[in-house]
Amino acid sequence: MPRFTLDREIHLIQDEVLLLGSLVEQALLNAVDALRRRDAEFAHQIERADEAINEKRFAIENHVLILIATQQPMAHDLRLMAAILEVITELERMGDYAKGIAKIAAGLANDEILVPIREIGFMADIAVSMLHRALGAFIAEDVTLAYSIAEEDQQVDELYNTVYYKVVQNMIANPSTIDNTNHILWVLHNIERTADRVTNICERTVFIATGDMLELDTSDDEKDV
């Protein structure tokens, strides 16, 4: 019963994607936590855990390629496989962002510098929530949900702009802290880019369902700054 096997294989791959997503969500939240608690040891752990994310991403890619080669899926199923290849790449990049934040957290661990950790925490929570629901929408192929999540990116962008401004002002007021304050800007940037990549996942969701590749990210980041 080839159809039955194909469906089962697809479900297994989808489960793997969800697990990868969970690893990435965890990494992001952990990285921000390490920054909050100035815990260098924890931060190093998170950096090391990125390896598992990369490995899993390649394992899924492998799985998908084998399925395409052996089962020769068509139409919707083929779009789904293409979308999955794209999504796991996005997830792996998000994992790298988390690793970057953890690195910075380790670097700032012994520094007295004031970090706008509440705002960073808010941004990270929104981004992770978006990711969590976007992956759910992706698996369920819920186009409406995908659209609405893509719009939440605006919230993150607004927060980003506000905090960026504050941090830059801080920099100007305390030039001796420029190096470390710069790192905080990178943290903000990483979270903002994470939310952007979630939007890409939403675009892929629409793609699977409709076959259309739309551009859902309406903001132009470079212009706004």
Place this chain on the structure above:
Amino acid sequence: MKFRIRWRIVLPYVILLCAQAIIFASVLPPILRHAYQEALVNEQSPNLTTFYLVTIILVILAIVTVLLLSLYVSTQTLGPLEKLTRAAKQMGAGQFDEIDIPKPSGEIIEIKELSEALRQTVEQISAQINALTNERSKLAAVLSQMTDGVLIADSGGHVQLLNKAAERLFKTEESQALGRSVVEVMRHHAIVDLWTETREGEPKTITLEMGSDHKFLQVFGIPLSADLPGSTMLLLQDLTQIHRLETIRRDFISNVSHELRTPLASLKALTETLLDGALEDPPAARRFIVRMDTEVDNLTLLVNELLELSRIESGRTTFEFQRILPCKLLSAPCDRMALQADRVGLNLRLNCPQDLPPVFADPDRISQVVINLLHNSIKFTPAGGQIEVSAWLEGSQVVFSVKDTGVGIAEKDLTRIFERFYKADRARFGGGTGLGLSIAKHMVEAHGGKIWTESEEGSGSTFFFTIPVA
């Protein structure tokens, strides 16, 4: 198979046949004989019409009686059998309420026995079903009301059960989740790992923080090999609240230690200096001891406020409520602080209409609250500024306000300033315990009122609190 003759059924037929035989034997021969005798007398061929007629009549009669007897026997056996069959079918369909097992009349014992046996079976099964339904209702009630989440999955990782609490945790519904994989429903790698390990046979527990809501969970993985072979159960306890309280407690202790350390360090430095030789220089020694005295005062203030806070929070403070006019509540603290305000070049004004209804309050406590608010205003308003204390009626509450033209409070601090030890601007705050507003909040709330603030950075702040009318 043994062949037995059921005499109860066969006997009537035997009797009927014998009777028919007797009738045939007794009626037909005389008619035949009579016909032949007549033929002998009349020297003709015998007139057998009567004979044939009677024979046909007798045969028809015989057939009819056999038919009638068959009919009787069938209804005696088949009728009840049909009813019993119908009852059995209803049992199979589960329609236990509609079953009607007729009381068998008639003499056929086998049917009676079958009837009785079937009736008993129906009763037993009915009772069992009722018991099971009761059991199931009880379990369903427990599962849906309990605060811990329960998830059961089969060996293939498909969800078999998800109770209400688990539905809330995973933001889904059981109807959606049934048959789906544990990964799809739980969406968390650590819990899925737990499930995989538990599936192998050993129960296991983990604690973790889940999701962007930062829910703190303790998850128990329990193999159900005895009751549901192949299935595993996950019990999810939401410890978020407890964890939060733990964190607050830990932070509080750390804060208190920190606050105590500063004055103690000063004291230590001063005593060391005195012992190192400052004692020999009386004017210097005196200066140091005065400073030590101040630090001891600070420490005492801190400890007193801590005790006060602790008493209030554990409900051990006594309040002496009385009906009192709002303006009387305000006049004492305002008088007390007016001098201080004047000294730093601030204008303190009391704006209280005399016609306000009395409120139910403890004047000493409210005085404390007002003094605390005034103290803050004085601290944070530069010279030349204004402080206005007002009161007015709103519905069933009297609203009090302390408004200043000071530095204001940043938006992000607005909700946090009532927390213990929270100091919005550490640099400016200087002395002070950071507990004043926390105590004020408890006091006001103990009166059944609310306290809040409105502020704009750079223009000033207004603190409001309400007390219900007496």
